Amino acid sequence: MNLLNSALRVLFDLLLYPFQALPAAVGLLVVSALAAMGMLWVFKRTSNQERLEAVKRQIHAGLFEIRLFNDSFRRIWSAQLGILRNNVTYLRLSLVPMLFILPPLALVVAQLQFHYAYAAPAAGDQLVLTATLDEGWQDSGEVPVSASGKPQATLELPAGLVAETPSLWTPADRMLSWRLRVEQPGDHVLGIHIGDQQFSKDLAGSRPLQRRSPVKPGRSWVDQFIYPAEVPLPADGVLANVALDLAPAEVALPGWKVQEMAGVPAWMTVFFIFSIVFAYALRKRFGVVF
């Protein structure tokens, strides 16, 4: 997974490099078009196009039938039942291409998420850095502990970042937290020392469009899949992950500043709209029915 993520990171960094200085919407427009084309290609090859076409035609016919026989309750209900039946078939037929599309799309979405979901911290912004220890951190004996049972950890901050608080220990969650303040935005690497072990967390803030991850994952497969933007923590370390509470980014469209809604990042809303519009616009060129 790490190898795959490394490759994807390089690929997406290169792909999005030309858009670094441009508004987020521009890059998303291009990425959405490429994604739409890719999805159309997959959809065409993995779906039963003939049956989809036939079912869609029957759904349309049903809608016409309701209009045609609008004096007859019997005909209206019969047409509606037919439409619903065909709709179920349509969804079933769409499921197969969805199975093929979703895995690669998820990888793509995960990469885009770390380029577009989080805003670059500005001067004066406050961030909470949280290091979560492994479940068995005490067993190894490698972590020095204070009299109160709190793990001894030191923070190494680059110029431009200052710690506003000492570390706060939450034993139930095995979490050590610091509140940081950004004095000088830039590309920073934060260091955490626990015993002899040293850990780092990236914080990219020099440009609006950069790979920016709220979590540096541990070694678990799922964590790496979900947070592929940074090299995972070492497998023999005492930390499970390191997190920064980055602020969500907005995407400005003409006349509409898209914000995070119900947990859905702004970029994803834009990507969803753009890719659907592109897919609709390109479907005839690709000869795809959906």
Next chain:
Amino acid sequence: MSFVPSTPSSRLAPYWPLLALTIVVAFAAPAEAYVGPGAGIALLSSVGVVLITLLLAVASILAWPFRALWRLLTLKKTARPWARRFISVGLDGKDPRITERLMAEGKLPNLTKLAAQGCYHTIRTTYPSMTPVAWSSYSTGVNPGKHNIFDFLDRDRKTYLPVLSSAEIGTVDKFLRLGKWKIPLRRPEIRLLRKSRPFWSILGDYRIWSTVLRVPITFPPDRFYGAELSAMSVPDLLGSQGTFLLFTTRRSDAKFKEGGQRVELEGTTDRFSTVIRGPENAFLEGDPLLEIPLEIELDRAAKQVRVSIDGEQHLLVPGELTPWVTLTFKAAPTVKVSGITRMMVTELGDHFSLYMSPINIDPESPAMPIAHPSYYSTYMAKKIGSFATLGLAEDTWALNEEVTDDATFLQQSYDIDAERQEMFFAALDTLDRGSLITVFDGTDRIQHMFWRYLEEGHPAAAGRDGAAHHNAIEEAYIHNDKLVGKVMAKLRKDDVLMVVSDHGFTSFRRGVNLNGWLLANGYLALKPGCEGSTEWLREVDWSKTRAYAQGLTGIFLNIAGREGEGIVTPGAEAAALRKELIAKLSGLRDEERDEVGINQVYDAHEVYDGPYLVNAPDLIVGYNHGYRVSWDCATGVTSGSLFEDNLKAWSGDHCVDPKIVPGVFFCNHAIDNHDPALIDIAPTVLRLFGIDAPDYMDGKLLFDAPPATLTGAPARAPGSSADAEGSNDHAA
């Protein structure tokens, strides 16, 4: 290899690992929010459809009380209806002699059963016995003098040139001009020239639904309470009544005489680039023809041809007709004209030829009004797929010109019949109360083109091996019998089923050049120095012409004040001339064959009655079996011999003496009138639904009283003629 029915789960088996991965991924943030454009749209569309359906359901529920109230307030009262559904299966040109022979031979079991259950009669056709005339009388219940359809063609009274008798397509003369573009400010007016009212229109006044499928002379469609698909007179996209295209490497200066265009392919390689020419582009100055790029690539080794139409690829195998292919002509930004065609490679040897059927108006996106309501053709196309919309959909001209062969024509005919059956049964399944009227044309077209193989010595069969299609007509009758069986299986209580043909059929061995006869006998004169070999009577000296033949059975007098250059005084002179011509032409003999060519010539004033008599031909020629107007005469050529052999594949006909080609009439209930005529059906249908026929209708009721076999009918008086079950005068 065995067939194991698959369950949904087994069908999905190959996808289980993928499904598992998808589930893992789908529930992992942030991918949970999005599943891609394809699947996303599928979900969106489905939700949209459900919402629209619910919306329509709610709207229909909310609107229903108001609609019901409106119906109650505006509904015209009817008497107690005798029937709940009237179903009419029109089998164009089904001949009683052939029908009776095949019934006697046991080859038409369903029609035999129908006759036994109800009745079978021959049915009187119209004067002339011609499809547009006969079906117009069928639908309106009046004689042609009241519905104004006397032939396929009429003439322009000023120019004497032929015009379509049933529809008039106007032009647009007002445009908004923007540079090279001109935007029409209104649509061209299309008028149906058939007068009077079809019975489905009257039924509609009483909110009785009718579905009318492909009944001739319904273009543009009637507006009534019901649905209609137009038929005869619907043009192709080029505006003609059926122009096929032939893309060929063969060089020829000869033009097709009938409805075809040859496009010569340039180049000696196996790749050709050309265009498909469509209709004129009314949006551009000069009205240039719309075009679609056509690329053809021959693969002789694989015996196939790759055809690319505007970038869309089609792989053709020689001798096989493609399904309907959509052609989209781009007229202006956002304005497209859509047509459908079928293609076939007819030659892939030293020469290459590609046949393209007439470009039908696309039913899914019609460029002209071919349905009522306007979306009905779209609905039907969605429901059953694309279908032929051209008035005369079977390409008889291509077979006449030997561009296609017998087998191809039969396939076209049966494919069109299959489309028609699908739409018929789709309509039947949704008919709870009302009428369904459909005409199937296959019998007519197949008899026109295959009669030559039915009888010994037909001149059109000379030099041809007709063995393969000797039974084509019989097979068409058997095919129709199966259709009737399927319909009978769907009948419910209180349904009335009628199986009707508009006329019978006979042989067309010899053509009669009536204009040649009129010229030879001094009734028609040519301009000095002319021989009469030009089409459409262009060489006629009208100042010396008293009569001329136009259309398939009509003779017009050159009446002063009516025709542009008329010289015959209306009244006594005209009557005397009619009488004179009747006397001379009735019984006209073909001395070469020692046969009577013309049985009887009828005076329009005696066979017609009504306000449109003035538009009728003055005389209607009733040809004998084996005779018909010659091809030359039909196209206005006066030269040539009076009688000549018909050598065309179009070898059977019905434009003869109406007395010798009655149609057939079957009904699942016995009728009281044992000498039915086509014009009797309209008033009878009205009566079945409790409506009195309007006084102007000429037809008589086929039932004196409600048939006893209709369960809702009151008891009939004892001794009533249709009292006994199975009462009929089955003439077989």
